[in-house]
Amino acid sequence: MALQSGEKLPMFIGHVWSKQKRRWTLLGLRLLAFLAAAAATLVMVLNKQTKTFVVATIGTTPVNLTLTAKFHHTPAFVFFAIANGLVSIHNLVMIMVDLLGSKFDYKGFQLPMIASLDMLNLALVSGGANAAAFMAELGKNGNSHARWDKICDKFGAYCDRGAGALIASFLALALMLVISFLSILNLKLVNSSSHNSHNNIIALPN
Amino acid sequence: MAKTKRIIITILLRLLAFGATLSATVVMVTSHESAEVMNIKFSAKYSNSPTFKFYVTAEAIATGYGLIVLFLSSRRSFDRLIVILDVVIALILTSSISAALAVAQIGKKGDTHAGWLPVCNQVPKFCDHVTGALIAGFVAAIVYLVLNLYSLHVFLTPLFPV
Numbered sequence: 001m002a003l004q005s006g007e008k009l010p011m012f013i014g015h016v017w018s019k020q021k022r023r024w025t026l027l028g029l030r031l032l033a034f035l036a037a038a039a040a041t042l043v044m045v046l047n048k049q050t051k052t053f054v055v056a057t058i059g060t061t062p063v064n065l066t067l068t069a070k071f072h073h074t075p076a077f078v079f080f081a082i083a084n085g086l087v088s089i090h091n092l093v094m095i096m097v098d099l100l101g102s103k104f105d106y107k108g109f110q111l112p113m114i115a116s117l118d119m120l121n122l123a124l125v126s127g128g129a130n131a132a133a134f135m136a137e138l139g140k141n142g143n144s145h146a147r148w149d150k151i152c153d154k155f156g157a158y159c160d161r162g163a164g165a166l167i168a169s170f171l172a173l174a175l176m177l178v179i180s181f182l183s184i185l186n187l188k189l190v191n192s193s194s195h196n197s198h199n200n201i202i203a204l205p206n
Numbered sequence: 207m208a209k210t211k212r213i214i215i216t217i218l219l220r221l222l223a224f225g226a227t228l229s230a231t232v233v234m235v236t237s238h239e240s241a242e243v244m245n246i247k248f249s250a251k252y253s254n255s256p257t258f259k260f261y262v263t264a265e266a267i268a269t270g271y272g273l274i275v276l277f278l279s280s281r282r283s284f285d286r287l288i289v290i291l292d293v294v295i296a297l298i299l300t301s302s303i304s305a306a307l308a309v310a311q312i313g314k315k316g317d318t319h320a321g322w323l324p325v326c327n328q329v330p331k332f333c334d335h336v337t338g339a340l341i342a343g344f345v346a347a348i349v350y351l352v353l354n355l356y357s358l359h360v361f362l363t364p365l366f367p368v
Contacts, residue, residue: 073319076308112358119293119354123300130301131308134257138309139320145254146313148322180293187361 022182027098029179030091036172037088037125043165044081044132047071049158069151069158076135077162083128084169087176090121111187118180125176129169136162212360217276219353224272226346227299230339231265234258237335241328250325250332257309258336264302265343268295268350289357296350303343310336 017025049069056063071077094114106113140159142150152159238251252258271291278284314333316324326333 075311126297127300127304131304134305135308146325151320
């Protein structure tokens, strides 16, 4: 790739994107990821369903049993809620840093920190989403070998809301993947001695 | 000198990760146990649970990838592609280990709210076997994370004066 001291960086696909366009694209993607992760957290935390079952009949009076399904009964869902909460906070902080932090002196650490934090949060949201997805699969299908009954036929609304939270989280995961990729592409070489990362144009080593 | 040090550290990390994923796959695949409790035969295998099947698939993919990259790590033109694929493989590994840990936790402690009894009392050796495989997978995920951060650092060190 040719080194230029202008404002354009050729991407792999051969398009030439200006710095402003890249910045606003990244910001828009971060906003979407923040909204998706926050939605996933909220839907999962507020997920609760109570149902009354008739267990036996003594004479003519039925014996009722009230069961509640809450998200914190399952550790995987607690992890899911925490992971998505952390990812939404991360995206919010990154949006603030981008919009309001241009006068702060980062001593050259801004871009590597953003790239590393994006990668770590990507791993976090991926772990949370997948753990909850497999727990949901277990709740939906049960496991005949371990004699575990499925619960989604009794608690349909709980399962539906959980599925909605999972979809939002997977959307956040896809967005975080693209954001991570863009942040890594933003890392460029310092071939001069300047430090203010907003004004530098650098190219990846080859 | 710095370049050879970088290459040695990268190769060591990749070897460690390759060993960890290989052992995770093998230990999980060879875990099976049968127990008879009151004339009911309990037979526990890794393929009884879709989560463990996913875990074995993910670790096998990571093992194959590690083997290929160990042979390719000296070519410079593949550097960036390898970094990207490393991120993807680290992602797959963390997903599979967290999913397997979630289901294994249910197997060990049960879920009283859902009426699911723990399975580990009937098949303790199977549970120990699976625990070993999960530990190896966890180590592999952490090593891949360290490898990713190190690759990022290596890409930037000759360039940043800090």
